[in-house]
Structures are given as C-alpha cells and as structure tokens.
C-alpha cells in the first residue's frame with residue numbers, strides 16, 4: 001500500500017472542514033498498530049476532543065441477516081432528509097476469519113453510501129469474531145469532530161459483543177427477526193437487559209402476524225427484567241426495513257431515550273463511565289504491548305507454555321517467569 005501520510009495538522013484541518021478523505025485517513029491512523037501512527041492518532045484525537053460529544057450514538061446489534069444494514073440504510077436516508085449528517089461504522093466480523101473484508105459487498109447500503117451527508121466505514125473486528133472493533137471509540141470521536149451528528153454502529157450480536165457495544169453508545173437497539181422458531185430461547189436475558197430499544201424486523205408479507213406475536217412475547221419477557229436505563233421502559237416495536245415501515249417510530253424512540261438521558265443527567269454519567277472503561281482498556285492494551293515489546297518476553301511465554309504443558313512447572317510459576325523476563329518482578333509499591 002502506498003503511504004501518503006498527511007500531518008496531524010492537515011488531518012485536523014481536513015476533519016474540521018468535514019472532509020471525508022481526511023476522516024477516513026484519520027481512522028486508518030487510529031486503527032494502525034504502528035507506534036508512530038498511534039502517537040499521531042492520539043495527538044489528533046486530543047486536539048479534536050472539544051469538537052466531540054454532541055452526536056447521538058446508536059448501536060445496532062442482532063443476528064447475521066436480521067436486517068441491520070437494510071434498517072440503517074432506510075433510517076439513514078430518512079435522517080439526512082431531515083438535515084442530519086450520518087456516520088455508519090460497521091464492524092466486520094469476517095475479517096478475523098478471512099483476513100480481508102468482504103463487507104464492502106455485503107453492507108448493501110449502496111443508496112446511502114453515495115449521499116453527501118453520509119460516511120460509511122467498515123472496520124475489522126480486531127481479532128474477535130463478531131466483536132466490537134478495537135478502535136470504534138476513536139472512529140466515533142473522529143466522525144463527531146467531522147460534523148456528523150448521528151453515529152450508528154452496526155455489530156453482529158454473538159454474545160459478548162453486545163455488552164462491548166453497549167459500553168460505547170447512548171442507545172442500544174436490538175434487531176430481531178420473527179419466526180426463527182426460537183423466539184425467546186435464542187436471546188439471552190442479559191442482552192435484552194442491555195437493549196434500550198427492541199425492534200422485530202421483517203414485519204412484512206405473511207410475517208406480520210408472527211412479528212406481532214413476537215412483539216408481545218418480548219414485551220412480556222421485558223417485564224421481568226430491570227430497565228436498561230433508570231426510568232426507561234424499553235419499547236418493543238415492529239418494522240420492515242425493506243418496506244420502510246416502522247422506521248419513523250424507531251427514531252422517535254431513539255430521540256425519546258436521548259431526551260430522558262439528557263434531562264436526568266444520565267447521559268453525562270453514562271459517558272463518564274464509558275470514558276473510565278475506555279481508559280482501563282487503553283491502559284491494559286498499552287501495558288500488554290509494552291510487556292511484549294521487551295526483549296525475550298515472547299520467547300519466555302512460548303517456553304512457559306511448553307513447560308506448563310509438560311507439567312514441569314505450574315501456571316503461577318510460569319507467570320512469574322514471564323514477569324521476570326519483562327523486568328517487572330519485585331517492583332513493589
């Protein structure tokens with residue numbers, strides 16, 4: 001890949017102008033694992049931070065094929081018609097397996113992607129299948145600095161990823177399909193608890209009745225769960241992303257949820273907690289990277305695995321060896 005590297009200052013100016021090329025480059029910089037790129041990305045984000053925080057951050061999760069991309073496209077087109085600028089960050093679950101992105105073909109957001117006020121960015125899921133991309137938070141902030149006031153993050157729901165997604169958005173939407181035969185069994189309680197909005201999609205054709213029944217079932221199930229947000233009753237709605245029905249109501253719910261967060265002060269509190277967890281994960285990532293970068297650590301880990309497998313040493317002993325190899329042993333507070 002040819003590397004033309006604009007300076008942090010150039011990127012900053014480009015983003016302030018709302019230039020999508022600059023935004024795209026900045027996200028690539030944030031996703032890079034090169035230490036110098038990381039340094040520049042962090043500098044850029046620090047400079048741009050005052051320009052962020054005003055957007056509505058919505059996460060959409062659901063099983064593969066639930067219609068997430070179709071719903072985002074339909075919603076997105078509606079939103080830009082009302083003067084919003086919409087950024088869509090899609091997390092590519094295939095990259096961990098294939099090493100490449102095929103999402104470009106799969107997103108099916110062709111109509112949305114040609115729009116002026118839209119930015120669509122697929123991101124690799126950072127090694128975890130279906131997980132949330134490593135740098136989604138940074139990408140989100142960069143989009144906000146570029147003037148996007150609605151940020152939608154699409155992530156395939158496979159257990160753990162919903163919780164990660166919930167930790168970086170204001171509103172988590174769970175998209176379900178009726179008639180999968182496993183109305184409630186397939187959805188873990190924990191995920192329903194996290195959802196601020198539940199949408200039964202594909203309520204069209206002969207599936208309308210099925211969708212309505214599913215809506216009833218989910219409403220009933222929700223009654224036994226604590227609210228995702230204090231004072232909020234998670235709405236369960238039916239929609240057809242393909243036909244464009246129910247979308248207006250979806251967005252009304254997103255806005256009502258946002259209004260509650262703002263009025264109650266919970267928005268600030270939620271984001272403060274998210275920032276704390278972001279800090280924790282950044283520290284963990286940085287410390288791990290620093291440990292691995294020390295001479296001999298990776299070889300010691302490899303040997304430790306062999307020795308533990310052969311039952312020559314115990315796991316705590318092996319850990320001790322790695323800590324020693326990293327030069328971190330005996331450093332007491």
Ligand SMILES: Nc1nc2c(ncn2[C@@H]2O[C@H](COP(=O)(O)OP(=O)(O)OP(=O)(O)O)[C@@H](O)[C@H]2O)c(=O)[nH]1
Pocket residue numbers: 062063064065066067068069070071106107108156201202203204239240241242243
């Ligand atoms: N009948 C009907 N089909 C839909 C609807 N929404 C999506 N589909 C179809 O369902 C299929 C999957 O839609 P996508 O939007 O790609 O689903 P997704 O959840 O983004 O899928 P992944 O990104 O692979 O997880 C496509 O063939 C869509 O045309 C809907 O409301 N009704």
Ligand SMILES: [Mg+2]
Pocket residue numbers: 068069070106107154
């Ligand atoms: Mg999709």
